[in-house]
Amino acid sequence: MSNGQSVSEATTINRRVGAYLEGDKVIWMVTLILSLGSLLAVYSAISSLAYKSDGGSLHFLFKQGLMLTLGWCVMLLVHKVNFRYFSRISQVLIWVAAVLLILTLVFGADINEAKRWLRIPFTGLTLQTSDFAKVVLVTYVARELNNRRTQLHDFRAGVLPILVPIALICFLILPADFSTAALLGVVCVGMMFIGGVPWKHLFRIGGLGVVALVMLYGIGKAAPEVLPRFGTWAGRMERFVGVGSAAEGDALEYQIELAQVAINRGGLLPHGPGTGTSRNFLPHPYSDMIYAFIIEEWGALLGGLGLVLAYIILLFRTVRTATRCPRHFGGLLAMGLGFMLVFQAMINMAVAVRLFPTTGQPLPLVSYGGTSMIFTCLALGMILAVSRSVTDPEKWERSNKATNQVVRNPSPHA
Numbered sequence: 001m002s003n004g005q006s007v008s009e010a011t012t013i014n015r016r017v018g019a020y021l022e023g024d025k026v027i028w029m030v031t032l033i034l035s036l037g038s039l040l041a042v043y044s045a046i047s048s049l050a051y052k053s054d055g056g057s058l059h060f061l062f063k064q065g066l067m068l069t070l071g072w073c074v075m076l077l078v079h080k081v082n083f084r085y086f087s088r089i090s091q092v093l094i095w096v097a098a099v100l101l102i103l104t105l106v107f108g109a110d111i112n113e114a115k116r117w118l119r120i121p122f123t124g125l126t127l128q129t130s131d132f133a134k135v136v137l138v139t140y141v142a143r144e145l146n147n148r149r150t151q152l153h154d155f156r157a158g159v160l161p162i163l164v165p166i167a168l169i170c171f172l173i174l175p176a177d178f179s180t181a182a183l184l185g186v187v188c189v190g191m192m193f194i195g196g197v198p199w200k201h202l203f204r205i206g207g208l209g210v211v212a213l214v215m216l217y218g219i220g221k222a223a224p225e226v227l228p229r230f231g232t233w234a235g236r237m238e239r240f241v242g243v244g245s246a247a248e249g250d251a252l253e254y255q256i257e258l259a260q261v262a263i264n265r266g267g268l269l270p271h272g273p274g275t276g277t278s279r280n281f282l283p284h285p286y287s288d289m290i291y292a293f294i295i296e297e298w299g300a301l302l303g304g305l306g307l308v309l310a311y312i313i314l315l316f317r318t319v320r321t322a323t324r325c326p327r328h329f330g331g332l333l334a335m336g337l338g339f340m341l342v343f344q345a346m347i348n349m350a351v352a353v354r355l356f357p358t359t360g361q362p363l364p365l366v367s368y369g370g371t372s373m374i375f376t377c378l379a380l381g382m383i384l385a386v387s388r389s390v391t392d393p394e395k396w397e398r399s400n401k402a403t404n405q406v407v408r409n410p411s412p413h414a
Contacts, residue, residue, distance in 0.1 A: 023079055023384035023391055026317045030310050031075070031380055034365040035068050037294070037307075042368045044273050045285040045293045060286075060368070067370055071377030078381030079388070083330050086382060087146070090139040094165055097133040101172035104129045108176070116176045130173045130180050131375040137169045138340055139382070141188050142332035145195035149328065152197050159201050162192065174216075175227065179359035183344060185209070191336045236357045258282045259292035259352050266296040266303065273297055286368040288360055291352040307366075308349065315342040321387040326397075334386040337379045 021028050039061065046060040100118060108115030109126060117126035144162045151158030166188045173181040189209075193202055220227045262278035262285075276296040279285045285293040294303040318338030322331040341364045348363040350356035362369055364376045388395075 020076070021079075023387035024317050024321060025391075027314060027321075027380070027384060027387065030314045030317075031365065034310060035072070038068065038366045038368075039064060040273050041290055041294050041297075041366065042286050044276060044297060045279045045290060046368065047279050064368055067373040071365075071373045074374060075377040075381035075384070078378060079384035081385050083333060083382065083385045083389070084327070086139050086333065086385075087143040087329050090136060090143050093136045094140045094169075097129070097136045098168060098172060100127075100129040101133055101169070105172065105175060126370070128371045130177055131372050133169050133173060134180070134184055134340060135337070135375055135379050135382070137166065137184060138187065138191070138336040138379075139333060140165060141191050142195075142329055142336055145191065145197075145332055146327075146329040149196055152195070152201075155201050155204065159192070159197055159205075163205065177360075179347075179361055183340070183347065183361070187336060187340045187343065190339060191332060194335055195332055236359075255283045255289065256351075256354055256358065259289050260354065262289075262292040262296040263300070263304075263353065266299050268300050270299040270302045271297055287362055288348070288358075288367070289352055290363055290367050291349045294366075295352075307345075307363075311342045311345045314338065317387075318342075318383055321383065321390050324390045325386055326389055326393065330386040330389060334383050337383050341376065341379060 042064045043057060043061045046057050104115055104118045107118070108129075109117045109119055116128055116130060118129050119126050141162060144165075145152075148158045148162065166185065170181040170185045173184065189202070189205060192205070216227075258278065258281060262276070262282055265276075265278070274297070276285075276293055278293055278296050282289055282293065291304075291307065294307065297303065298306070315338055318334050322335040322338070325331040325334065344361050345364050347356055347359055348361050348367075351358055351361075362372050365373070365380075389397075
């Protein structure tokens, strides 16, 4: 009797959870694991900031928990939305994103010669507008690829109208954040490949990209004042390929070397939370270099490979959702957002193990942060909204028909 009651109670709980958390349950589980891991890692690594703050480590743990809570609230709300609405609203938000990026370049907070944050009046908060622009651009590109899928053979009529907003948004992000602009450009071109753009047009786009990079390099060398951060970008690339040498006391080279020390101390097996000592000397162990710090405390097997596996599972489930989605737009949207998040994660981890030049990209859902956490959860919520059409197609189809009915026959009192 007790066993029967236990099974019944477990079934009831699963139904209640399923009513709130719709969509791909594996994606939900990966998101939960990464969120809990973020709280543990940030709380353990934040001592360098806590030392300078009156609130101590608990202050930063509370802030990280608050950002995660807000992010999960966004994710819970967004994943209930019919993903067709994302296509419609992206037509407006793409211009909002462009305006916000321009405002950031003109009035943004200048930190380390980079204007990436826009201060929100009367709140004391800052918004990293490139995080917002990334999600909006991927959504807009998915919309345009869907609407123009019968014209993609024509470069001028089908491909160029998609390419122009990509170039505009990446150009506006570029002066302050080259790595984000490059990441976003690669993701959008990958979406164009998946969306059916012919190879000849992709080669043409690749050629235009190479020409743009050569021109950018030439402008940076000839007129450094035009691109104040060009020396930083070029120095990172040149040191990585072995062309240039690091100056004595170079902060970035020092950071990477200390990350290697932390990884070496971690070994294969976990030591447990709170055992890492690199937080006392490694720059930014709670953000840029959090992967190295996690390996130090949790070992290469559980911490290192475990994180890689989590993001690979996220990518696999996203690809599964995209290929099974009944709508072309939904598949492209899920694929683009999933690739953007996982590619960013792989870059962050590759930097820590010296497989990629230093970029400053945070580890999605794990690194200490504010708006980046919110927009990461927004992207995951949109992926989950698409996955609802796969996990429960009948329910999604009923809601989709209801949406169509409301759009075609609006209430006279609306």
